[in-house]
Amino acid sequence: MPQLNPNPWFSIMLMTWLTFSLIIQPKLLHFTSPNPPSNMTPPTTKTASWSWPWT
Template identity: 70%
Template sequence: MPQLNPNPWFSIMLLTWFTFSLLIQPKLLSFTPTNTPTNKTTTAKPSPWTWPWT
């Protein structure tokens, strides 16, 4: 079975992984997000629900 022979596929996987981690990933991480996150304003906590049967 060719799937069990790691000779060609392991080197292809390593080459792909190194290409992604060393070349592509820094380029992707350098982009700035278009919408910057802002802090939520804290609002007053709503009063608990009053159940009619209690």
């Protein structure tokens, strides 16, 4: 069965992961997000209770 022969596929997988880890990943991690997270807490709004007309 040719699927069990790891000779060509292991080297392809190894080269692919090395390329991704050493070249592509640092370039992708260098980008900054357009909306960085902020430390501000959202303002809390106080809602008035509902006055039911039948009570």
